[in-house]
Amino acid sequence: MAKVDKKGFLHGKVGPVVYSVKWQQQFVSEKATDVKQTSATKESALEFGLASSSAFVIRDAFSSTCFMSDPGMINRLNVAVLRCIKGKKK
Numbered sequence: 537m538a539k540v541d542k543k544g545f546l547h548g549k550v551g552p553v554v555y556s557v558k559w560q561q562q563f564v565s566e567k568a569t570d571v572k573q574t575s576a577t578k579e580s581a582l583e584f585g586l587a588s589s590s591a592f593v594i595r596d597a598f599s600s601t602c603f604m605s606d607p608g609m610i611n612r613l614n615v616a617v618l619r620c621i622k623g624k625k626k
Contacts, residue, residue, distance in 0.1 A: 616618035 538548035538555050545562050546555035552567045573581075591613045619625075 584614075584618060584623055587621050588614050590621075591617045 538546045538550045539609060541557075544555040547568055548555065549567065554565050554567055556563045556565070591610070594617070595610070595613065
């Protein structure tokens with residue numbers, strides 16, 4: 537059930553529709569549906585999550601010595617760590 541706040545904006549769900557407010561604007565979106573994932577998809581997501589978490593620890597360890605980075609550095613490091621986990625060469 538959606539509720540109206542003091543400014544007249546709706547918050548909450550009404551059937552399959554979800555109302556929210558961001559940046560002083562009303563947003564309406566459809567409720568997410570269940571996603572059917574195969575075991576291979578789940579395994580891949582687990583591997584990427586492990587690689588991403590490990591890459592974050594590496595970035596955090598080097599953050600005190602390396603102040604310059606480009607926007608793609610995070611993605612490249614994630615891919616490099618993922619390759620190490622999978623044991624694949626470039």
